[in-house]
Amino acid sequence: MTSVQDLPQIRGVKNIPVEEFFTSGHRTCQGCESALVMRLMVKAAGQRTIVLGSTGCMYVANTTYYSTPWVVPWMHTQLGSAGSAATGTAAALSSMMRKGKMKQEPINVIAFCGDGGGVDMGLSAISAALQHEEYNLCIICYDNESYANTDIQVSGSSPWGANSTFSPPGKLHRIMNKRWKKNMAPMLATGHPDCKYVATTCASYGLDFTNKIRRALTIGGPTFVHCFDPCPKGWDYDPKYSHELGMLGVETGIWVMYEIANNELILNGASRAIAKGIRQRKPVEEYLTRQGRFAHMTKEDIEYFQSKVDDSWEKWWIPGLVPFGMKEDA
């Protein structure tokens, strides 16, 4: 196994490095939170990093020939291939360094995917990548809750009821997307007990995000980070509210922030405060009514949404993470 880099945790936002490795040249929408994920991700990782990017907005809108924003080496990978791209790259580095065909040096390997590419199509390849303890790699899923690049279609990670070009509210069916968002990070954490690090985050919290990427890159072995990315185009709101919506997602308890490091769960920030009863969850209505994608929802729809979120905090074995528990007297 190749060694990992020394990337210390950062205390205080002012200590985040000033160097940029994701610079001008991209063409994402104004207020695109996923673009911020890209920027912070490589800032946290530094120059000795290889980034592999799945098809999606962060490829198509980001990487135009002759105007690449990437200062670090970057390569496209197929929509469902973040796991394989990371595995192949890490395996090549490991093999060539071991055999003396390449200079020994810890190089970060990051593969990113959207929710369509990761939570749906690439799930099995990510799962396989997380089994390879011998490779240091990090897979980042930037979750804008739709197949955004192809014109906003529902994915397995889209919220219940959201309007999209494949789930438009109509005269007969108001709610076309009846699937509840997949519980991705816990699925990976429980399914891969040897994986040392699985975390959720949101770029609205820059320091939390940066430090989680750093921990994912330094803990050793394959790791997974899932981030919650408001998308002005797909969620239909004024781009200036991206950060605020990210925070509202957490404060309403819809998105839970935590890290599972070496098989220990730590809730972070507002999620931790909610779990400890220090803070009340805000009603989901405050979040839903701010976005055009939920504009067709009735009072009952919002109540249903609220009840599902309540259940996840009140009935789940581990609030927001594990939906099952031991049957009494079992």
Place this chain on the structure above:
Amino acid sequence: MTTTETKLFQTETEELISGSEAIAIACALADVDVITAYPIRPYDTVMQYVSKLKADGAFDCDFIVAESEHSQFEIVKHASAVGARTFCGSSGVGWFYAMEAITVTAGLRLPVVAMVGNRALDDPGAFGVEHNDALAVRDLGWMLAWVATAQEALDMALLAYRVAEDPRVFLPFAVSCDGSFLTHSQALVKVPDMKKVQRFLPPYNRGKMQLHPDNPITIAPQVNEDWLMEIRRQTNEAMLRAMEVIPEAYADFKRVFGRGDPSPFIEEYMMDDAEIVLVGMGTLAMPVRVAIRRMREQGKKVGFLRVKFFRPFATEEIKQALSHCKGIGVIDRDYSYGSPSFGGVLYNELRAALYPLESRPLILSFIAGLGGREVMVRDVNEVVDTVQRAVDTGVIEKENTWIAVRE
């Protein structure tokens, strides 16, 4: 072959091995860095041998059992971009499952070498050989060669790395082996020593295309209509250059290892004065050669042209070889529903290649041996008789005939 000895491959040996084992040994000889496997018959035997070589300490590689063929091919694609020498392979529907990764590998000009253990495409289920799996990539920028013996499998695998990794080419290479007839049949194979292989095969050097922090390039950005046509053209030129690089590498191969045919692209069998020529690929050569020897004894002027390289297609050489015969029978171990004359894939390629000839020989299509059905000497006789009849009468009754099929 026992692999417990770690000093393996220090001297040249002769081993009784199958086509799959021959290719596994070629991988060890080529010091491949990253290999990915996924089970499907019949190609997977190669990975059984690779894993055993690794387990026994005879071969140092990262051997990854992927969770699907798609991942198998994606993993080696990315490893190759970083500069690792790679190997993978598949059969039948497994090859199709990987198709997205297969096509981008060529688009990215990555010299991945793969083995296709040719197998019928399900459904309905069948394990036996058909060539439609490998042929599906014929337009995508993969070099594609069919071998007929275990020795040729080992030799072609080494040649594949040499040609694919030549910076003038940088294209992936698939070595096609007929399922069971080659993948599982043993024959005596000369296994060269490592030193000789190193003389023939320089290390893979990705040069300024290597993905590494010292060389922070962006690979495969969006190009759209602005650049895609130029990039397609470049791949086409690379395939054109492969036409030059293959004979050059093959000449070197013959010099270093002391064996090989006159041409890397085709094998000509009793072609000198042949009036009727059969054309085919892969292990079909076996019954065809036997049949031709017997016919020659009866004074029939019959020859055989085995196409080794389907891509790049050696148009000029093949035209030259066939320009003097009277009739050609192409035996396809594939099908192409609805194609011109409903003929096989090789048949239609050949017909197109021969079109510019001033006096074109008559050419007939035969479909035989599908799903692994054995092609017998009597089947070959039927092909020759049919071509002979057409030559004698000047009338083509049927352009396409299915051989040994229940009507």
